[in-house]
Amino acid sequence: MSGCERSSGSMSSVGSILRRALISRRGCCAHRNETKAAADQYERLEGQRSGFQITFAFVFILVAMLFLVSAVAVGIHVAGRLVDPIAGLIAAAEQVRAGDLSTRVQEGRKPANLRR
Numbered sequence: 001m002s003g004c005e006r007s008s009g010s011m012s013s014v015g016s017i018l019r020r021a022l023i024s025r026r027g028c029c030a031h032r033n034e035t036k037a038a039a040d041q042y043e044r045l046e047g048q049r050s051g052f053q054i055t056f057a058f059v060f061i062l063v064a065m066l067f068l069v070s071a072v073a074v075g076i077h078v079a080g081r082l083v084d085p086i087a088g089l090i091a092a093a094e095q096v097r098a099g100d101l102s103t104r105v106q107e108g109r110k111p112a113n114l115r116r
Contacts, residue, residue, distance in 0.1 A: 084108070 085108050095103040 088105055088108075092103050092105045
């Protein structure tokens with residue numbers, strides 16, 4: 001410091017405060033710019049999120065529909081395997097009721113664990 005600044009102690013402290021304020025303001029500007037950049041990035045990512053959510057919902061609905069169709073197909077197949085022998089018995093009972101006592105019911109394939 002020069003002699004002039006030393007003699008005016010209050011002036012040097014004011015200058016010091018002003019320098020600190022200027023440095024602090026520069027830091028604030030940098031932080032403000034960083035915050036603005038972060039906010040812009042957040043808004044951009046937020047916009048992309050809705051696209052991801054729509055894509056995820058579409059894929060989820062597609063997979064759910066595939067499971068539903070598969071479950072219905074398996075259910076119809078199992079129901080058909082259960083109903084076919086019963087339908088054969090009903091048809092034979094109708095023929096017997098009509099007076100055809102020579103009616104025979106064909107045996108279906110037995111499961112492997114019942115064959116001997």
